[in-house]
Amino acid sequence: EIVLTQSPGTLSLSPGERATLSCRASQSVTSTYVAWYQQKPGQAPRLLIYGSAGRATGIPDRFSGSGSGTDFIFTISRLEPEDFAVYYCQQYGSSPWTFGQGTKVEIK
Amino acid sequence: EVQLAQSGAEVKKPGESLRISCKGSGYTFSKYWITWVRQIPGKGLEWMGRIDPSDSYTNYSPSFQGHVSISADRSISTAYLQWTSLRASDTAMYYCARGPTAFDYWGQGTLVSVSS
Numbered sequence A: 001e002i003v004l005t006q007s008p009g010t011l012s013l014s015p016g017e018r019a020t021l022s023c024r025a026s027q028s029v030t031s032t033y034v035a036w037y038q039q040k041p042g043q044a045p046r047l048l049i050y051g052s053a054g055r056a057t058g059i060p061d062r063f064s065g066s067g068s069g070t071d072f073i074f075t076i077s078r079l080e081p082e083d084f085a086v087y088y089c090q091q092y093g094s095s096p097w098t099f100g101q102g103t104k105v106e107i108k
Numbered sequence B: 001e002v003q004l005a006q007s008g009a010e011v012k013k014p015g016e017s018l019r020i021s022c023k024g025s026g027y028t029f030s031k032y033w034i035t036w037v038r039q040i041p042g043k044g045l046e047w048m049g050r051i052d053p054s055d056s057y058t059n060y061s062p063s064f065q066g067h068v069s070i071s072a073d074r075s076i077s078t079a080y081l082q083w084t085s086l087r088a089s090d091t092a093m094y095y096c097a098r099g100p101t102a103f104d105y106w107g108q109g110t111l112v113s114v115s116s
Helices: none
Strands: A004-007 A010-013 A019-025 A034-039 A046-050 A063-068 A071-076 A086-091 A103-107 B003-006 B010-012 B018-025 B034-039 B045-052 B057-060 B069-073 B078-083 B092-098 B110-114
Touching (some): A019 A086, A034 A063, A046 A063, A071 A086, B010 B018, B034 B078, B045 B069, B057 B069
Parallel strands (some): B010 B110
Antiparallel strands (some): A004 A019, A034 A086, B018 B078, B034 B092
């Protein structure tokens, strides 16, 4: 099973700042099959990024992803008030599919 | 519009059985896998398993294998997550999501509470 470790656990930033989240896999992820999701309290997760760098339908271009192998990065170029939430990475290259433990982006 | 509509919240006792559902609409149900994800209150997301509605092939996480079963009825575009004997530790929110790769649509979640 591929274990995904996200860092940091919590990121305290102000609106307008840049957020950079990391997701490290315990072994190489097949074909960059990594996705990123946003979850707000009381809501289901929402797909933001798939295939490591592809933006899902309707996702603003301030959200971006990159990486390959075991190291993946998710970036929010300029935080908007609605971006404060928990973000999860997920790999779907090797069964069982797994999620990281999440990074909370909170208002500083 | 693609939607996944889940059944309502459940309150059960340990040892009881339960089946929750996830009905797809706005797309061809048999063309996309359905995955189930658990979220214990205040915790992260856990992938439980998935089903291909076209042939009912299933694949489970070892963490859930043998404790839950996933099934689907293509004729009514509905997938199910089932327990034969619930435990208190099954208390969680359960989401269905559409695959087969990244999960682009999610249900609203079904809260399952198990307590004596």
